Amino acid sequence: MPSVSKRLATDLLFKGVLGLATVILFIPLIMILYYIIVNGAGAISWAFLTSLPKPPGEIGSGIGNAIVGSAILICIACTISVPIGVGVGVFLSEKPTHTIAKMVRICLEILQGIPSIVIGIISYLWVVLPMGGFSALSGGIALSLMMLPLVIRSTEETLKLIPQSLKEASLGLGVPYYRTMTKIIIPAGRPGISTGIILGISRVAGETAPLLFTAFGNPFLTFNIMKPVNSLPSLIYNYATSPYSDWQQAAWGASLVLILFLFTLSLIARTISTR
Amino acid sequence: MRKTSQLSPEDRNIRIYETLFSWILKFFSVLVVATLVGILATILIQALPSFRDAGINFYTGKSWDPVFKHFSATPFVVGTLATTVLALLISIPFSLSIALFSGFYLHPGRITSTIRLLIDLLAGIPSVIYGFWGLSIVVPAVRQFELFSGRVPYGVGIFTAALILSIMIVPYAASIGRDVIALVPSDLKEAGLALGATPYEVVRWIVMPYSKAGLLSGILLSFGRAIGETMAVTMVIGNANKIPGSIFDPANTISSIIANEFAEATDPIYVSHLIHMGLILFITTTAIGLFGRRVIKKWSSH
Numbered sequence: 323m324p325s326v327s328k329r330l331a332t333d334l335l336f337k338g339v340l341g342l343a344t345v346i347l348f349i350p351l352i353m354i355l356y357y358i359i360v361n362g363a364g365a366i367s368w369a370f371l372t373s374l375p376k377p378p379g380e381i382g383s384g385i386g387n388a389i390v391g392s393a394i395l396i397c398i399a400c401t402i403s404v405p406i407g408v409g410v411g412v413f414l415s416e417k418p419t420h421t422i423a424k425m426v427r428i429c430l431e432i433l434q435g436i437p438s439i440v441i442g443i444i445s446y447l448w449v450v451l452p453m454g455g456f457s458a459l460s461g462g463i464a465l466s467l468m469m470l471p472l473v474i475r476s477t478e479e480t481l482k483l484i485p486q487s488l489k490e491a492s493l494g495l496g497v498p499y500y501r502t503m504t505k506i507i508i509p510a511g512r513p514g515i516s517t518g519i520i521l522g523i524s525r526v527a528g529e530t531a532p533l534l535f536t537a538f539g540n541p542f543l544t545f546n547i548m549k550p551v552n553s554l555p556s557l558i559y560n561y562a563t564s565p566y567s568d569w570q571q572a573a574w575g576a577s578l579v580l581i582l583f584l585f586t587l588s589l590i591a592r593t594i595s596t597r
Numbered sequence: 598m599r600k601t602s603q604l605s606p607e608d609r610n611i612r613i614y615e616t617l618f619s620w621i622l623k624f625f626s627v628l629v630v631a632t633l634v635g636i637l638a639t640i641l642i643q644a645l646p647s648f649r650d651a652g653i654n655f656y657t658g659k660s661w662d663p664v665f666k667h668f669s670a671t672p673f674v675v676g677t678l679a680t681t682v683l684a685l686l687i688s689i690p691f692s693l694s695i696a697l698f699s700g701f702y703l704h705p706g707r708i709t710s711t712i713r714l715l716i717d718l719l720a721g722i723p724s725v726i727y728g729f730w731g732l733s734i735v736v737p738a739v740r741q742f743e744l745f746s747g748r749v750p751y752g753v754g755i756f757t758a759a760l761i762l763s764i765m766i767v768p769y770a771a772s773i774g775r776d777v778i779a780l781v782p783s784d785l786k787e788a789g790l791a792l793g794a795t796p797y798e799v800v801r802w803i804v805m806p807y808s809k810a811g812l813l814s815g816i817l818l819s820f821g822r823a824i825g826e827t828m829a830v831t832m833v834i835g836n837a838n839k840i841p842g843s844i845f846d847p848a849n850t851i852s853s854i855i856a857n858e859f860a861e862a863t864d865p866i867y868v869s870h871l872i873h874m875g876l877i878l879f880i881t882t883t884a885i886g887l888f889g890r891r892v893i894k895k896w897s898s899h
Contacts, residue, residue, distance in 0.1 A: 353734065
């Protein structure tokens, strides 16, 4: 066996290598944030946030339609996935051994792992083809499929932690089961459930792949969910891959807006869950 | 139980709501199952014309050329494997280091929570922003390197895509690794330290052998994650529909070819071939995901 000092030196070296690798990994993170902030801050102004995109070369281009589009897509995704997600979550925590519950668990595991581009294909086949065109609705449905497993999981996990005595007390007072669930148990789990919803939103808000052939993109402002809409991630994708420098500048600005939105969401989720 | 007719109207209402409530919950749950079955059925049915049209040639052919109706997935299977395996090789030392550093070496405290926060930040950056950053920073850097080393200076290609992909999968692999390492019983570690082993020797002879299965399935899971990754790869891989000759060549992965061509595909058989590739993607990621999680679950339960 090597001498003690040699062994201690090996240990120190190993620790140093681990620390170095950890530090190296954060270089790209810092670089990404640095480029987004430096390039994005210059692009952002009130006009940038509110006006519509313009052809390359014209000044005063904005991302207003993409912000509205992202908001529409997120609203549709939540409208679908929150009621169903909370409902299924309640079912799973109330009847964990039910046959349907077991099947749902397997399905969720698979659903969660489906690549986002495949979700896009599904929503194209299910919604875009029958409706005859790209639409915000099809994009929102694609996003809801990605959000659903997260909402179900967090609801189930939260409700499992709520003391059984709360439910027993309510039922013992003669409150019907459905009222106990909707007025006592679900409200008691609200922090956990809303954290799950927020995490779900932050997962889908940055998604581009499922929107490529569903929401598609639209240079104009629209509030019609039957029409294609733009979104922040799609705008970043289209502008980033364009050859025009002012469009790329706008993409940096849009990236900063998106990142700030996502960080705000995770901050909110953190404060709710630690309270 | 009393008959419904004997109940007061109020009680009857409650009973109706009660039934309605449980039916709605059950309906939603069945809906989730039906959705997944529907997804599977849809992809299979839509990929059927492709099976009939190309047959085994889809996997043995060499080219993808929609104009001449040559459809073979080989270039993209090769592209996907090259990109993801390379990304894994680059990322493993980093994710393992972080997992060991924050799961074994450091005591829980300010530094570990900072590392956790930074990892979360890294995981929270959208794929499209990684791609944009890669396009404007990494691609020029790789181009310089290629010029310097006497290669064709594409800048884009498998190497660039793997580099960015490796950064993207580290948070995932590192957090699984940390959880796995944290599960190593502390009496084993303490016994090693008490016998006079240095922390490195504890890692080498106790922690690593004990958590081998967990760490390997963590790597497998991040491999599955990498295969499905679309946007960042699509933006920097160069989009060439031929079998790549070297890791510096432009190529396409299964997900990037779908992202690039699906919206433009007009011929029904062309669409079906793309969906066929979606099916390959779906099956591989699902199989890897299910298998990896089973191993981890089995491993952590004993």
